[in-house]
Amino acid sequence: MDSSGLGVRRALGFVAPALVLIGVFLVFPALWTLYIGITNYQLTGPAAANPRIVGLDNVVEAVRDPLFTNSVWLTALFVLFSAVLGQNALGFGLAWLLRNVRPWLRRTVEGFVLLSWILPGTVVAYLWFAVLSRDTGTLGLLLGSPETAWLVQYPMTSLIIFNVWRGTAFSMLLYTSALAAVPPSQIETARLMGASGWQTVRDVVFPHIRGHVLTNTLLISLWTANDFTPFLLTAGGPNHQSEVLPVLIYRQALEGGQLGYASAMSMLLLVGNLAVALVYVRLLRRRA
Amino acid sequence: MRRTRMFGLLAVCGLLAGCLGQTQEGDKAQNADAKEITLTIVANAAAGGKNARGANWIQNWVIPKFTEQQKAKGVTATIKFEQNGAGDEDFKTKVALDLKTGGGGDIIEIDGIWLGEFAQAGQIKPLGDVVGNTDWDGWNQIPKAVQGLGEFDGKRYGVPMGTDGRVLFFNKKLFAQAGLPADWQPRSWQDVLDAGAKLKTLPGVTPIQLNAGTAMGEATTMQGVLPALVGAGKPIYENGKWQGDSAQLKDVLGLYQKVYGGGLGDPVLQQEAKGRDRSFTLFGENKIGILLESDYFWRSVVEPKNGVAKMADRDTAVGWALVPAKQAKAGVGGQDFVSMSGGGVRVINPNTNYPRQAWEFMQFLNSAEAVKESLAGAAQLTQRQDVNDEVLKGDPMLTFISEKVLPITRYRPGLADYPKVSAALQQATADVVAGKSPDEVATAYRAALIKAVGEGNVG
Numbered sequence: 001m002d003s004s005g006l007g008v009r010r011a012l013g014f015v016a017p018a019l020v021l022i023g024v025f026l027v028f029p030a031l032w033t034l035y036i037g038i039t040n041y042q043l044t045g046p047a048a049a050n051p052r053i054v055g056l057d058n059v060v061e062a063v064r065d066p067l068f069t070n071s072v073w074l075t076a077l078f079v080l081f082s083a084v085l086g087q088n089a090l091g092f093g094l095a096w097l098l099r100n101v102r103p104w105l106r107r108t109v110e111g112f113v114l115l116s117w118i119l120p121g122t123v124v125a126y127l128w129f130a131v132l133s134r135d136t137g138t139l140g141l142l143l144g145s146p147e148t149a150w151l152v153q154y155p156m157t158s159l160i161i162f163n164v165w166r167g168t169a170f171s172m173l174l175y176t177s178a179l180a181a182v183p184p185s186q187i188e189t190a191r192l193m194g195a196s197g198w199q200t201v202r203d204v205v206f207p208h209i210r211g212h213v214l215t216n217t218l219l220i221s222l223w224t225a226n227d228f229t230p231f232l233l234t235a236g237g238p239n240h241q242s243e244v245l246p247v248l249i250y251r252q253a254l255e256g257g258q259l260g261y262a263s264a265m266s267m268l269l270l271v272g273n274l275a276v277a278l279v280y281v282r283l284l285r286r287r288a
Numbered sequence: 289m290r291r292t293r294m295f296g297l298l299a300v301c302g303l304l305a306g307c308l309g310q311t312q313e314g315d316k317a318q319n320a321d322a323k324e325i326t327l328t329i330v331a332n333a334a335a336g337g338k339n340a341r342g343a344n345w346i347q348n349w350v351i352p353k354f355t356e357q358q359k360a361k362g363v364t365a366t367i368k369f370e371q372n373g374a375g376d377e378d379f380k381t382k383v384a385l386d387l388k389t390g391g392g393g394d395i396i397e398i399d400g401i402w403l404g405e406f407a408q409a410g411q412i413k414p415l416g417d418v419v420g421n422t423d424w425d426g427w428n429q430i431p432k433a434v435q436g437l438g439e440f441d442g443k444r445y446g447v448p449m450g451t452d453g454r455v456l457f458f459n460k461k462l463f464a465q466a467g468l469p470a471d472w473q474p475r476s477w478q479d480v481l482d483a484g485a486k487l488k489t490l491p492g493v494t495p496i497q498l499n500a501g502t503a504m505g506e507a508t509t510m511q512g513v514l515p516a517l518v519g520a521g522k523p524i525y526e527n528g529k530w531q532g533d534s535a536q537l538k539d540v541l542g543l544y545q546k547v548y549g550g551g552l553g554d555p556v557l558q559q560e561a562k563g564r565d566r567s568f569t570l571f572g573e574n575k576i577g578i579l580l581e582s583d584y585f586w587r588s589v590v591e592p593k594n595g596v597a598k599m600a601d602r603d604t605a606v607g608w609a610l611v612p613a614k615q616a617k618a619g620v621g622g623q624d625f626v627s628m629s630g631g632g633v634r635v636i637n638p639n640t641n642y643p644r645q646a647w648e649f650m651q652f653l654n655s656a657e658a659v660k661e662s663l664a665g666a667a668q669l670t671q672r673q674d675v676n677d678e679v680l681k682g683d684p685m686l687t688f689i690s691e692k693v694l695p696i697t698r699y700r701p702g703l704a705d706y707p708k709v710s711a712a713l714q715q716a717t718a719d720v721v722a723g724k725s726p727d728e729v730a731t732a733y734r735a736a737l738i739k740a741v742g743e744g745n746v747g
Contacts, residue, residue: 043384044402045704048409152560238559239502254381257405257704 037264043257051260058264068265070240071248072272075225077156078163078244083224084217086164091171091216095179096201110172117169125232128162132233155234155242162233163224171216178212179205211284218280222273245269316420320644325358326366327642327649330383330393334373343371345662354652367649368393387411387637394640395650397449400437400633404702407440413638414443419647426654429672433694438633440702446635447654450670452582453693454515454627455608456480457590462577463607465490470607475624476615477519477543480578484552487577494554496547497567497579500717501558508717509710510628510700511580516540518626518698519613525701529747530709532737533730539614541716541726548721555721565596572597580611582630586685587668608685610692620698627697631671669694708740 004011037058041051062068094113098106116124131138134149150158182205190200206213228246230236236243236251243251249269253262319325333339335347351367358365370393372379380402386392388411398406406412415422422444427435430448437448460470466486474480484495499512517524520536531537547553557563557570568589570576579585590599590606599605611626613619619626634653636646652658659675667683669690670676680686700706716733720726737746 042409042704043381043388044405044409044411046408047704048384048388048411237503255377256707257381257384 033263033266036260037267039260041260041263043254043259045257047260054260058261059268061261062265062268067240067243067248068268071243071245074156074242075244078160078230079221079224082160082163083167083220086160087167087171087220087224088213088217090164090168092175094168094172095175098176099179113169113172116165117167121229122232124166125229128158128233132158151234152238155238159230159233159242159244163227163229166229167220167224171220174212174216175209178209182208214280214284218277221276221280225269225273225276316418316643319642322642322645323362324364324366325642325645326368327395327640327646328368328370328393329395329397329649329653330370330372330386331397332372332374332376332379333397334371337373341664341666342662343369345664349661350653350658353658354649357652363645365645384409384411387639390639392637392639394637394642394646395634395653396637397632397634398446400448400631401700401702401706403438403445403633403635404440404706405704406635407443407445407702408704411638412445412635414445415636415647416444418636418638418640419643422647424651426651426672429656429674431673431694433629433697433699434631434671436699437629437631438635446633447650448671449632449634450668451629451631451694452584452669453629453689453697454511454580454582454611455689455693456578456580456611457571457585458483458578458607458609459571459574459576459605460607461574461605462487462490462493466577472607473609474612476612478615479612481546481550481552484547484578488552490577493575493577494557494570495552495577497557497571497576498544498547498553499558499564499567499580500544500548500553500555500714500721501563502711502714502718503559504564505714506710507564508714510630511582512544513540513713513717514628514698514700515580515611515626516543518620518628519611519618521614521618521620523620523698523701524709524713525703525706526747528745530705530737530741530745532746533734534747537716537733538726538730541720541729544717544720545726549723558718558721568597572599574605583669583686583689587666608688610696623696625696627693629694629697629699705741705745709737712736712740 002008002011006014038053038055039051040047040054040058042048094109098109129151132140132150134140134147134152137146137148137150139150140146140148186204187200190204195203226246227244228250230242230244231247231250234242236247245265246269249262249265252258252265256262329346329350331339331342331346333343333346335343337343346369351369354367355365372382374382376399380399383392383396383398383402384406387396387406388409403412426447434448434451435444437451438444438446456474458472463470463472463483466483466489468483468486472483474483480496487493487495498516499508501508504512514524517531517536517540520539522531522534522536524531548555548558557567560566567576567579568585571579572590572595581589586602586606586608589595589597590602592598592600592602595602613624613626616624634650636643636650640646654671656672656674659670659672660679663670663675663679667679667686669680669686676690680690712733715736716729719729719732734746
């Protein structure tokens with residue numbers, strides 16, 4: 001079938017530049033990482049000059065490494081609470097509540113929520129640092145306990161709240177447009193039948209936006225699992241208490257110089273992401 | 289078809305495998321007679337930021353002077369200065385990546401402790417292999433021990449940029465209140481602990497600050513464990529082996545237990561993210577009695593004008609003493625007193641296009657005139673004896689370091705495994721401070737060490 005009438009050769013000519021770019025900047029680095037992952041390659045030292053192939057040793061070592069398991073657990077917590085629950089619920093809540101308010105109010109709230117999403121990560125991290133730091137942090141001053149070092153004493157909680165704040169905008173936008181697709185007549189009927197707000201959401205709205213919920217959850221889960229901003233806030237500290245996987249990988253690779261070992265961990269993260277994605281895709285299929 | 293593609297992929301991977309870790313070989317004499325040269329110097333220094341003094345020196349003095357000197361010989365020299373203002377570890381990563389990919393500046397300022405890792409990786413090469421003949425009258429001015437900072441495996445890789453030494457600083461005002469002498473010089477660990485016990489009677493005073501834990505990072509190793517270890521008689525790396533759970537290591541952990549279990553030190557301070565800075569502030573506020581630090585503490589921390597924890601009465605209030613061995617003659621090499629030192633090194637990139645000119649530039653950077661100029665009037669231990677004789681005269685503390693500490697000091701082993709060993713040592717002190725017994729911690733340390741460097745490398 002050649003609906004455009006280009007012929008295979010010309011069609012290839014058109015996509016070739018894109019394929020080359022993807023190959024050079026995406027496929028090659030990914031394969032390269034897989035390759036480094038089976039060596040003992042290091043940033044400096046003898047193993048930098050003469051790396052050896054060690055096969056799956058890195059993967060085995062990672063799985064046994066308490067730092068890695070700790071990190072997997074923290075990443076799971078981070079994704080579950082900040083993305084799956086936090087961003088989803090808050091994003092939907094905002095979209096639902098803002099449906100029928102005055103346009104100016106809706107635009108203002110949306111504007112603020114979007115702002116937290118579009119600011120560059122470093123700027124945002126700096127702002128949160130100023131809010132949560134000890135002695136002169138805004139939160140400590142407001143609560144009258146300036147000696148509390150929030151990022152040190154409650155590292156994961158801080159990160160989760162931060163990520164909910166940071167990422168809610170996307171869920172809100174997606175749900176706003178999803179809700180627009182729910183026929184108003186059905187909501188009206190439910191109201192006339194005396195359904196409560198929760199019943200309406202569960203029985204009328206949700207069946208319409210099930211696909212959106214799954215897509216949204218998939219996207220924000222993957223983004224959160226790969227998010228590097230935690231490094232800017234806590235650098236994984238104190239004592240590995242907030243070391244989610246991307247932070248652990250960075251620290252092992254560039255601070256510890258263990259390029260091979262860190263690449264193997266990256267591969268495990270990739271496998272984890274694929275598994276999560278697969279589950280979501282299956283759920284989506286079932287609906288269809 | 290699919291199978292061929294798989295094989296193709298594997299073949300490509302195999303070819304690429306050869307690329308990991310390769311560096312190219314330079315020609316020592318290339319461009320030796322060039323009339324137009326370009327050299328780049330890289331340092332972790334930035335005008336108006338980190339190490340501003342060094343940056344200003346390069347920018348405002350070194351570059352114009354050297355360009356002028358070359359012009360007189362009919363050579364047009366373009367000298368570039370690549371400034372950095374990053375944390376030490378980040379800078380190291382950057383330099384390692386630069387060198388790995390065949391790039392980077394021609395002359396690079398690195399911490400002496402990284403030399404071995406870079407050398408083992410082939411990212412830097414012995415000076416003679418890079419530039420050929422390395423004769424220079426300046427070598428006579430650099431003491432042998434300091435030259436060691438630029439050497440690895442018996443070969444010379446670079447020119448040191450100066451050094452430092454570690455001593456016990458103490459607050460003379462607190463000492464007077466506690467009935468301790470102003471010219472205090474402990475001769476054993478017990479003497480230090482006894483002084484701490486007397487200081488403990490003063491309200492609101494932490495007697496001893498001996499860096500511990502992982503939050504202080506390398507400061508724990510360099511200003512805590514290592515000076516204590518050489519004081520117990522055995523350096524961390526000897527005869528190709530890292531020290532495991534030896535009697536000496538247990539002695540050191542026992543010392544930590546006496547300090548932090550006996551109420552002579554503040555365990556909480558060791559865990560804080562900015563604990564080291566806070567210990568400086570507390571010392572400046574007369575709330576810490578004894579603190580182990582390098583002369584950096586004297587020059588940049590309690591320094592009355594620009595220090596980070598200024599003490600207006602530094603010259604009368606701050607005393608210093610040699611770090612004692614566990615007891616007389618128990619230190620490494622049978623010494624009564626011990627110390628540890630470090631310092632920066634300038635190396636020449638093996639990939640430079642102008643090896644001979646880079647070496648000439650290096651000599652210029654280390655000439656007596658340039659070194660003196662780099663101090664901008666301040667006193668500091670430079671690499672050159674002739675400059676030290678002149679600039680240290682007015683500073684009793686730095687003269688003390690130069691005359692009494694440098695002859696007995698030791699340097700860290702600059703090997704790629706060192707950072708991992710250092711991390712294990714920090715964790716061990718953290719565990720002792722948290723209340724575990726030295727024996728238990730020593731066993732865990734040994735296990736961590738074996739995991740980090742391999743069983744065959746642990747003594």
